[in-house]
Amino acid sequence: MYLDKTIVELHNLLVKKEVTPYELAQEAIENAKNDSNNAFETICEQEALDFAKTLIEPEKDNLFWGIPYVAKDNYSTKGILTTGSSDILKDYVPVFDATVIKKLKEKKAVLIGKTTLDELAMGGSGTTSHKGKTYNPYDKTHTYIIGGSSCGSAASLASGIVPFALGSDTGDSVRKPASYAGLVGFKPTWGRISRYGLFPFAPSLDHVAYFTRSVEDAAIALEILQGHDELDMTSSLKEQCNYFKDLNKDIKGMKIAYIKEIVESVKDKVIIEQFEKTLNILKELGAEVNQVSMDKKLLTAIFGTYYVISCAEATSNNANLDGIKFGLREGNEKTYQEVMFKARTKGFGEFIKRRFIIGSYSLFKENQEELFLRAQKARRKIVNEINKILQNYDLIYLPALGSVRNPFESNVDKLEPNYLIAENHLAIANFAGLPSLTLPIGIDKDFPFGANFLGRAFEEQKVFNVAYALESKLEFKNITAKKVNG
Amino acid sequence: MKEINETLLKECAHNLMFDMKEEEYQTLLNEFHIVQEQLSMIGEIDGLDQEEPMTFPFDCAISYLREDEEKENLTREEALKNAKDVFAGQIKLPKVVG
Structure with a gap:
């Protein structure tokens, strides 16, 4: 068994020819077939094995060579079913690859499967996929959520099926399940990674994001996924960085703030206790750590602001799901309007229909000033405070x-108010487009939990470095449910 | 703001080209007051109306003219691959004019 190792560890074994990409793909597929957490939409058995078979001579400088991975089912994958976990796309097979899928293919990473999500990425609980709930591998009783929307990708890593999984993050859809599943969950600066081929939900907030089980692996992944793409006009022309090569545990003199009102809103004491321990570790490592304060009214408004903006954007972004060019079409309709109406009535689940209605409500002429524009103004105010x-x-x-x-x-x-702040503050990183990383910092009664670093725009290196330094002083690098709970 | 009632929710759904079950409208109506309260918290922020609405995290949209080079595009076959009703190389829909 190899796949509970990190990308770096697997790479060393591949280079020494102690294992082959084909053997790793076989193991990953076997693991995926035995998955008991409803993590998969599709397992690409044949495609994965055929591709892995072609990988013979190891590429020493290519850390993704032969590494098996999974992708959330809202990334377009040429010739492979891509449903968005929605019935409206239940038989949709894209004719092109998303840019990140293409980059991973060029690096000869092996796509093993497509993972479940909250329908069309609109949700945070991992419960609204057309395939039902996705479970947390740390919870054999199936009582507690793994979180979403990237639920299947998180479950795949936490159960040691693969060492890398693509997710997407519009409010906290990678960084939240990363906390419940003991993973590193990372989203970069808005524009750092091309979003071409990622199903749009709310483009002003959407990010390509991903899970790994170590900070090193997260740095490696950004190195290959970063960069401008002429197919995504919002992707940045900023120069590319060597995140893995420049990874450094020396954080002496780094200035770190924690926001008093957010820490105080946390319900579970064990989180606070462990968080305070990590503050001391950061100080011991030479960082300057200080408490800062933020207006509580702004923090309690995060959720409403997110809800209005994301639902309104989702309403128009999903207008192309009409059953005409692709997607569900019943047949025997009398008008083209009926084609659309039937496809959308039958194809969308109840939960996202509600979100669309709320989005539509906030865009009514009479409500726009009061709801939509005010949410956009609140976004500005929250972002200004964070940037200050x-x-x-x-x-x-x-x-x-x-x-x-x-x-x-x-x-x-x-x-x-405490619930609204503690469970929703990660959306600040989406409002501001800032890099953000969740790192596991503790385990309570067999369940892991995480803390989050938020950095300045395009300063991903600092985020990686401080997380790398802290990870090295804790015992939660590369944990899986099996390692923790047996 | 528009008053929330079942008729309005149905109007929204129909504008969005879908319908829901009666009980689903009822559930949504019952939950709407929570959503409205959550949204009303936005209005409590001091000095909100002096702010400019924020539409994107930063102004980084790229605009330039591409070179006039021929690029690989989808073939007709690929473009029609996922359509359910295709006739003579085109997507077929019910007649608009009788």
Whole structure:
């Protein structure tokens, strides 16, 4: 068994020819077939084995050579079913690859399968896929969520099926499940990675993001995925960086802030205790760590701001799902309107229909000023406050979520300010387009939990370095459910 | 703001070209007051109306003229591959004019 190792460890074994890409692909496919967490939409058995068979001579300088991986099912994969976990695309087979899929293919990484998500990436619980709930490998009772929307990708890494998984992050869809599943979850600066071929949900907030089980692996992945793409006009022309080569544990003099009001909103004491321990570790490593304050009214408004903007953008971005060019089409319709109406009525799940309606409501002429424009103004104000903090600090460091576990059947008061702050503050990184990384920092009663670093735009290196330094002082590098719970 | 009731929710759904079950409208109506409260928290932010609406994280959109080079595009066959009803190389839909 090899696949509970990191990319770096596997690469060393591949280079020494102790294992072949074909053997790794076989093991990953076997693991995927035995998955008990509903993590997969499709397992690409034949394609993966055929490709792995062609990989004979190891490429020493290419760390992704022969590495098996999975991709969230909202990335276009040429010739491979891509559903977005929605019935409206249940038989859609893209005719082109997303840019990130193409880059991974060029690096000879082996795509093993497509993973489940909250339908069309709109959700945070991992419950609204057309295939039902996705489970957390750390929870054999299937009581607690793994979080979403990148639920299947998170489950694949936490159960040791593969060492790398593509996800996408519009509010916290990678960095939240990373906390529940003991993973490194990373999203870069908006524009750092091309989004061509990623199903758009809310383009002003959408990011390509991913999971690894170590900070080193996260740095390697950004090195190959970064860069401008003429197929995505929002991808940046900024010069590319050597994130892995420049990884450095020396964080002496680095200035780190934590926001008092967000830390105070955390419900579980064990998170606070462990978070405080990590603050001390960061200080021991030579960082200057200080508490800063932020207006609580701004923080409680994060969720509403996110909800209005994302639902409104989603309403127009999903207008192309009409059952005409691709997707579900029933047949025997009398008008083209009926084609669309039937496809969308039958193809969309209840949860995303609600989101579309809320988006549409906020865009009514009478409501635009009150809802949509105000949300956009609130976004500006929140981002300005965060950037003010980042003028004086290199990074902001916070508990990723307010609780270690979150049950499927939750009775939480969704208007309670602490809940609204602790469970939603990760969306700040999407509002501002800033790099953000969740790192596992503790385990409570067999469940892992994480903390999050937020950096300045295009300063991913600092985010990696501080996470790398902290990871080396903790015991949660490359954990899986099996290693923790047996 | 527009008052929320079942008729309005149906109007929204139909504008979006889909329908829901009666009980789903009822669930949404019941939940809408929570959503409205959450949204009303935006209005409590001090000095909000002095801010400019923010539409993207930063102004980094690239605009330039491409060289006039022939590029690989989808073939007709590829473009039609996922359409359910195809006739004479085109997507077929119900007649618009009788």
